[in-house]
Amino acid sequence: MVSAVFHSPWAPVAEGNAIKKEAAHADSTRATALKGTEMQATTATPAPATKPGYDWRGLFLVVVPPLLGLALLVGIWALVSVGTAASIPGPLETWKQAVVLFSDPFYRKGPNDQGVGWNVLFSLERVALGFGLAAxxxxxxxxxxxxxxxLSRMFNPLISLLRxxxxxxxxxxxLxxxxxxxxxxxxxxFICSIWPMIINTAVGVQRVPQDYMNVARVLNLSEWKIVTKILFPSVLPYMLTGVRLAVGTAWLVIVxxxxxxxGVGIGFWVWDEWNNLNVKNIIIAIFVIGIVGLVLEYALIKIASAFTFEEVKS
Incomplete structure (x- = not known):
C-alpha cells in the first residue's frame, strides 16, 4: 500500500494567518495589561488637592482705592478751608455738626423748621411721582x-429740540x-427725566437683530407676541440704562x-441754610444729596443684575 502525501497550496497562507492572529492577540493582551497598570497607578496615587489661597490682591483693589479717593477729597477740603481762612468749615467742624444734626433728623418745630430726614423724604416722594409718570x-x-x-422720523426732531x-x-x-x-x-x-428712557428704549428696539423679526414674520406672530417675546427681552438692558440715567436726572432736578x-425738601433746606449763613449744614446737605443719589443708583444696579443679561451686569 502506497501512502500518498497531499500538500495543499493554501497551507502556508493559513499558517501565516494563524501566526498573525496569535501575535495580534498577544499585543492586545499586553496593551490591556499596561492600561490596567496605569489605571491602578492613577487610582493609587491621587494628585494632592491644593487649598486655594485668600485673594489679598482683590481685597486690596476693593478697599484701598476708595479709601485713598476719600482721603484725597478730605485733604483738598482741609486745604481749601485753611486757604479761605475758615470761611468754609473744615472736615472736623463739619463732622461735629453732622453728629448733632443726625442725632434727631426727624424733628418738627413748624412747617419751615423740620429735620433733614423729613426734607429728604419729601424730596424722594416728589422724585418718585415725577419719575413714575415719566416711566x-x-x-x-x-x-x-x-x-x-x-413715528421715529416724526418725533426725533422734537426730542432733539426739547431734550x-x-x-x-x-x-x-x-407754575x-x-x-x-x-x-x-x-x-x-417728569419732563426732564423722560428723555433718557425714550431714547434708550428706542435705540434698544432699533438694535434688535433683523433675523428675530424675520422669524416673527414667518411665524405670523401678533404685535403683542413680538413685543413680549422678542422686543422686551432684547430691549431690557437698554431700558434699564435709561432708567438709571433718568433717576440721576430726577434727583438732580428736584434740588x-x-x-x-x-416748601419742604432737601433743595429748599439748602437754600434756607444759605439764607441763615449756615455753611456747615450746606456742606452736610451736599453729602446727603450725593449719598442718596448713590443709594438710588446702587439699588437700580442690583435690580438690573437680577436679570441674566451680560450688558446689564457690565
Whole structure:
C-alpha cells in the first residue's frame, strides 16, 4: 500500500494567518495589561488637592482705592478751608455738626423748621411721582418710536429740540399751568427725566437683530407676541440704562426746583441754610444729596443684575 502525501497550496497562507492572529492577540493582551497598570497607578496615587489661597490682591483693589479717593477729597477740603481762612468749615467742624444734626433728623418745630430726614423724604416722594409718570409715558413711547419708522422720523426732531432745555426753564411753565409749587416740581422732574428712557428704549428696539423679526414674520406672530417675546427681552438692558440715567436726572432736578419753589425738601433746606449763613449744614446737605443719589443708583444696579443679561451686569 502506497501512502500518498497531499500538500495543499493554501497551507502556508493559513499558517501565516494563524501566526498573525496569535501575535495580534498577544499585543492586545499586553496593551490591556499596561492600561490596567496605569489605571491602578492613577487610582493609587491621587494628585494632592491644593487649598486655594485668600485673594489679598482683590481685597486690596476693593478697599484701598476708595479709601485713598476719600482721603484725597478730605485733604483738598482741609486745604481749601485753611486757604479761605475758615470761611468754609473744615472736615472736623463739619463732622461735629453732622453728629448733632443726625442725632434727631426727624424733628418738627413748624412747617419751615423740620429735620433733614423729613426734607429728604419729601424730596424722594416728589422724585418718585415725577419719575413714575415719566416711566409710564417714556418707556411705551420709546417702544413705539423704535418700532415704527414713521413715528421715529416724526418725533426725533422734537426730542432733539426739547431734550437740551434746562430743567429750570420748565419750572415757570409748571407754575403757570398747575398753579402750585409741588405739582410744578413734579412736572419739572417728569419732563426732564423722560428723555433718557425714550431714547434708550428706542435705540434698544432699533438694535434688535433683523433675523428675530424675520422669524416673527414667518411665524405670523401678533404685535403683542413680538413685543413680549422678542422686543422686551432684547430691549431690557437698554431700558434699564435709561432708567438709571433718568433717576440721576430726577434727583438732580428736584434740588434745583425746590430751591426756587420753597416748601419742604432737601433743595429748599439748602437754600434756607444759605439764607441763615449756615455753611456747615450746606456742606452736610451736599453729602446727603450725593449719598442718596448713590443709594438710588446702587439699588437700580442690583435690580438690573437680577436679570441674566451680560450688558446689564457690565
Amino acid at each position: 409710564a409715558v417714556g418707556i411705551p413711547a420709546g417702544f413705539m418710536i423704535g418700532r415704527f419708522e414713521f 437740551p432745555v434746562s430743567p429750570l426753564a420748565w419750572l415757570p411753565i409748571g 403757570l399751568v398747575f398753579k402750585g409749587a409741588n405739582p410744578a416740581a413734579i412736572w419739572t422732574i 434745583a426746583a425746590e430751591m426756587l419753589t420753597g
